[in-house]
Amino acid sequence: MGKKNKKSAEHKDRVAAKQSKKAAKTEKKSKNKGRDADSDVDEADLDAILAQYAEEQAKFLKVTEVVSGPPSPRTSATVLASPSNRNELLIFGGEYFDGNLASFFNNLFVYLIDRGEWREVTSPNSPLPRSGHAWCRGGNTGGIYLFGGEFSSPKQGTFYHYNDFWHLDPSTREWSRIETKGKGPPARSGHRMTYYKNYIILFGGFQDTSQQTKYLQDLWVYDCSRYTWFNPTLSAAAQKPDPRSSFSFLPNETGAVIYGGYSRVKATTGVGGKPSKGGPQRVTMKPMVHQDTWFLRITPPESDAPATTAPTVRWERRKKPANSPNPPRAGATMAYHKGRGIMFGGVHDVELSEEGIDSEFFDTLFAWNTDRNRFFPLSLRRPRAPGKKQLANQAAKSRDRSKADEEELLQNLKALEAKGGINNQDDDEMDLSTPKQDEEPAQPEKPSVVRFEMPHRRFNAHLAVQDDTLFIFGGTFEKGDREFTFNDMYSIDLVKLDGVKEIFYNEPENWHLLNEAESDDEMDEDDEEDDEEEEEDEMSVDNASPAPTEVTVPSVTQEMEQLEVEEPEGEPSVQDSRPLPRPFESLREFFSRTSEEWQKILLETLREKGLAAEKNIKELRKDAFNIAEERWWDSREEIMALEDEQEASGIGEVVSIADRGENVGGAGRRR
Numbered sequence: 001m002g003k004k005n006k007k008s009a010e011h012k013d014r015v016a017a018k019q020s021k022k023a024a025k026t027e028k029k030s031k032n033k034g035r036d037a038d039s040d041v042d043e044a045d046l047d048a049i050l051a052q053y054a055e056e057q058a059k060f061l062k063v064t065e066v067v068s069g070p071p072s073p074r075t076s077a078t079v080l081a082s083p084s085n086r087n088e089l090l091i092f093g094g095e096y097f098d099g100n101l102a103s104f105f106n107n108l109f110v111y112l113i114d115r116g117e118w119r120e121v122t123s124p125n126s127p128l129p130r131s132g133h134a135w136c137r138g139g140n141t142g143g144i145y146l147f148g149g150e151f152s153s154p155k156q157g158t159f160y161h162y163n164d165f166w167h168l169d170p171s172t173r174e175w176s177r178i179e180t181k182g183k184g185p186p187a188r189s190g191h192r193m194t195y196y197k198n199y200i201i202l203f204g205g206f207q208d209t210s211q212q213t214k215y216l217q218d219l220w221v222y223d224c225s226r227y228t229w230f231n232p233t234l235s236a237a238a239q240k241p242d243p244r245s246s247f248s249f250l251p252n253e254t255g256a257v258i259y260g261g262y263s264r265v266k267a268t269t270g271v272g273g274k275p276s277k278g279g280p281q282r283v284t285m286k287p288m289v290h291q292d293t294w295f296l297r298i299t300p301p302e303s304d305a306p307a308t309t310a311p312t313v314r315w316e317r318r319k320k321p322a323n324s325p326n327p328p329r330a331g332a333t334m335a336y337h338k339g340r341g342i343m344f345g346g347v348h349d350v351e352l353s354e355e356g357i358d359s360e361f362f363d364t365l366f367a368w369n370t371d372r373n374r375f376f377p378l379s380l381r382r383p384r385a386p387g388k389k390q391l392a393n394q395a396a397k398s399r400d401r402s403k404a405d406e407e408e409l410l411q412n413l414k415a416l417e418a419k420g421g422i423n424n425q426d427d428d429e430m431d432l433s434t435p436k437q438d439e440e441p442a443q444p445e446k447p448s449v450v451r452f453e454m455p456h457r458r459f460n461a462h463l464a465v466q467d468d469t470l471f472i473f474g475g476t477f478e479k480g481d482r483e484f485t486f487n488d489m490y491s492i493d494l495v496k497l498d499g500v501k502e503i504f505y506n507e508p509e510n511w512h513l514l515n516e517a518e519s520d521d522e523m524d525e526d527d528e529e530d531d532e533e534e535e536e537d538e539m540s541v542d543n544a545s546p547a548p549t550e551v552t553v554p555s556v557t558q559e560m561e562q563l564e565v566e567e568p569e570g571e572p573s574v575q576d577s578r579p580l581p582r583p584f585e586s587l588r589e590f591f592s593r594t595s596e597e598w599q600k601i602l603l604e605t606l607r608e609k610g611l612a613a614e615k616n617i618k619e620l621r622k623d624a625f626n627i628a629e630e631r632w633w634d635s636r637e638e639i640m641a642l643e644d645e646q647e648a649s650g651i652g653e654v655v656s657i658a659d660r661g662e663n664v665g666g667a668g669r670r671r
Contacts, residue, residue, distance in 0.1 A: 046153060046160045053106075053128050061124060063173050068120040070504045071109045072096065073487035076131035079473050080144060081466035082170045083137040087113050089464055089471055090170060093149065095131035096485060098509070101154040104129035108173065111489075113466065116503070121173045127166050132189030134202070135168075139195035139251075141224040144168040145178075147202060150189035159208040161187035165222075184229040185220045190245030194256050194336075196298055198224045199311065201256050203296075206245045206263075212285070215243035215263040221298070221311055230310035240315045241294045246460075248334035250341050250370060255298035255313070257370050259321065259341070261290040262330045287349070289328040293318040293373055322374040329362060331459030335470065337494060341368040342378075342470055347459040347478075350593075358593075361457035361477060365492075380452050381497045449502040455490050468495050471503075484508040581632050583643045591628045598624035 071077075077094025089111040095104045106129040108121040133149030146166040152159045163186055165178045191205025200222040207214045217240060221230045234240060247261030267286035295316040301309040325332065329346030336342075343366040350358040365378040455461075458475030465471070470492045477484045489503040579597050581590040591598070602624050606615060615623070 046151065046158060049153070050128055050151065050160070063121065063123045065110070065119050065121045065173060068109070068118050070118050070487070070489065070506070071107075072105075073485040073506070073508070074105060074131075074474065075460055075476055075485055077105070077462060077474070078133060078135050078146075079462040079464045079471070080135060080137065081464045081471075082110075083142060083144065084170045086467050088170070089113065089466060090144070090168075091462070091473065092135070092146070093127075093130050093133060097156075097483075099483070102152055102156050103154075104131060104151055106130065108168075110173075111503075113469075123173065123175055125175050125177070127164065127175060127177075128162075130162055130189075133162070134191050134193040134205075136193040136195050136200065138167075138200070138224060140198045144170055145193065145200050145222070145224075147185065147193060148188050148191060148205070150208070161189055161207055163187035178227070180222070181226075181228045183231070185218070185231075186216075188216060191216070192247055192249035194249045194251045196251060196255050197300065199298065199300075200224060201249075201296070201298075203241070203249060203256075203258065204244050204247060204261065213264065215245060217241060217243040219296075219313065221313070223311075226307050228307070232310050232313040234313070234315070238315065239317055241292070242290065244290055246331065247290065248341055248343070248368075250334065250336045252295065252370060255296040257296070258294040259292075259334070259368065260332070263288050263290070287330075289330045289348075291320055291324060291328050293321055318373055321368065322372075323377075324375050325362075325364070325366060327360070329459070331476075332362070333461055333463050334368065335463035335465045337367075337465040337468070337470070340370060342366070342463065342465060342494065343368060343375075344454075344463060344470075344472060345458045345461045345475060359478060361459060363454040363457040365454060378494075378497060380454070380492075380499060382452050383498065450499040451502065452499050454500060455488065456486070458486055461486075465494070468493065470494055477508075479514055482510065482513065484511060484514070578631060580635055581639055583639055585639075587629060587632045590632055591625055594628060595621070595624060598628045602627060 071091055071094075074094030074096045078092050080090050082088035082090055091109040091111070092107075093105055095102055097103075106126050108123070108126065110119045110121060111117070112119070127146065128151065130149030130151050133146055135144055135146035137143070138145055144167070146168065147162075147164070149162045150159055151162070163184065165180060165184060167176050167178055168174070169176075185202055186207070188205035188207055191202060193200060193202045195201065202220040202222070203218070205216050207216065219232060219240075221232060222228070223230065241258055241261075242263065244261030244263045248259045250257050250259075264285040265288045267284055268281050295318060297314045297316060299312040301311060325343070325346065327348045329348045332343050332346030334341040334343045344364070346362045348360045348362070350360060367376045367378050368374070369376065455472055456477065458477045461475035462473040463470065464473075472490045472492070474488065475486045477486065486508055487506040489505075491501045491503060492499075578601065579594040581587075585593075599620055602620060
């Protein structure tokens with residue numbers, strides 16, 4: 001009896017548990033049904049989204065290749081010179097963030113260099129959409145290998161990292177997923193891959209967790225002949241690169257070489273964000289742009305070694321490269337070319353304020369000689385102007401041609417006037433020489449645009465070198481809180497350096513707002529503040545007591561304000577062009593940001609008076625600080641009013657770069 005009661009009690013518990021579980025599922029479904037279609041919550045089922053992508057991908061029955069236009073704008077894609085055809089470039093994947101939603105791609109584009117033609121390839125077994133992945137050529141084994149990457153929900157509330165490994169046959173455009181023996185690298189994105197003999201080498205990257213972004217420093221070597229990943233173990237005393245992503249990883253005779261990268265490191269600061277020895281402190285993640293160089297030496301195992309024997313690896317740290325780009329920059333990408341790396345672009349974050357990151361972007365081109373560990377700037381060479389002798393020879397040739405044409409014309413006229421007319425041979429010559437209109441359409445319809453300026457400043461551009469020609473595709477530029485994704489492509493002959501050839505250019509979305517938005521906003525704010533101050537002054541005059549001292553002071557200020565308002569109508573004064581402090585900016589921070597401008601203003605003033613030679617650098621800096629200090633105090637009331645407005649709007653809290661960087665979304669994440 002007791003056993004039966006026990007069994008029935010367990011049965012009741014199971015039934016109750018099932019009912020509660022069913023009710024929870026029903027409640028969850030009703031909540032999901034009531035949500036807005038545009039919402040992007042942490043519970044977004046990325047597996048279901050990717051399964052839908054895979055189902056749509058399976059609808060392609062075979063590999064198809066059709067002529068298309070250039071790829072749509074995207075970032076964090078991969079570009080590679082085809083290892084099987086010197087006339088092709090390959091572009092795969094990437095993402096595009098329009099300010100609201102993120103879109104990911106998995107289409108493969110092929111660019112035929114000699115024909116200037118784009119083709120889009122669809123395949124039933126293509127990798128799923130992703131960005132931040134890495135790929136490289138297969139070295140001795142041929143083909144292209146791809147690993148990892150990331151995918152996110154449309155509003156980037158949740159992220160997903162891939163750990164799949166793929167092989168692409170560039171001649172047939174066929175993808176095949178590689179099932180490796182044993183354990184492979186964990187999921188990641190922002191990593192880099194390169195090749196050495198029959199090995200594929202993978203290093204670094206990052207993983208997004210619910211709490212933070214974790215940067216990696218693990219090394220993996222894939223043996224293409226044994227279909228096995230190796231994670232070589234290093235001794236505790238052995239040196240190795242710090243964790244990082246977005247670095248340059250190039251092949252080398254000994255194995256591979258690393259330069260630069262980006263990561264976040266722990267930093268202890270005071271409560272106000274400034275370093276302090278005593279008092280309360282907080283640990284933040286400070287962004288770090290790496291400038292170190294590491295050589296990776298790989299020694300393959302003996303031919304008679306067991307298949308499970310891993311190659312021997314050793315990291316060797318080198319000195320900082322000579323003549324390296326200054327200031328240090330993130331997002332400066334690099335492509336391999338004959339024992340050197342070709343670097344372009346990048347961004348340097350000057351400082352962080354409540355207004356955001358003040359950044360400097362670059363359009364410079366460098367060559368990094370990996371053996372000498374030295375950077376060399378590459379500059380475009382303009383065609384030489386013809387000399388006096390060349391001009392004289394050209395003028396003589398043109399005169400000779402005009403004389404010959406004139407003599408030929410006179411002969412033709414004499415032949416027409418003659419009774420016998422013109423012989424058959426002359427007729428044939430006349431027929432061939434006259435129809436100029438039929439020969440003109442044979443010329444190319446649209447000649448290539450060649451400039452002697454580098455493409456617009458940007459970071460995270462996609463680079464590839466094919467047959468001594470550098471190709472630059474896309475990239476990102478920021479202005480204030482606006483982000484622009486470039487949709488263009490250029491080529492540069494690395495031997496001649498005779499200009500930049502524009503392959504295609506589509507203006508970025510909202511590009512016309514680049515120079516208008518900030519200036520218009522600043523002018524509107526200044527006008528509103530001036531109007532408010534005038535109204536307050538008028539109210540104070542009307543409500544003031546009849547004492548003369550209380551009336552005369554506002555009248556003087558009104559006259560000064562009228563002079564300040566009327567001044568911009570004529571020539572702008574020096575005071576108007578001088579920099580202003582920002583809200584919540586101390587005097588020290590203000591001078592640190594604008595010291596060069598104040599020194600230039602001071603030098604111009606001294607040159608006008610003929611006193612520039614009497615000041616040394618130390619005295620100039622001291623006088624420049626005095627002028628900046630005067631400017632800071634003169635504009636204090638105006639800046640404090642802005643600070644009060646921002647605090648009233650809830651902007652008074654200073655956000656650290658770690659907090660801002662961890663939550664930033666879209667294609668502009670510099671990782």
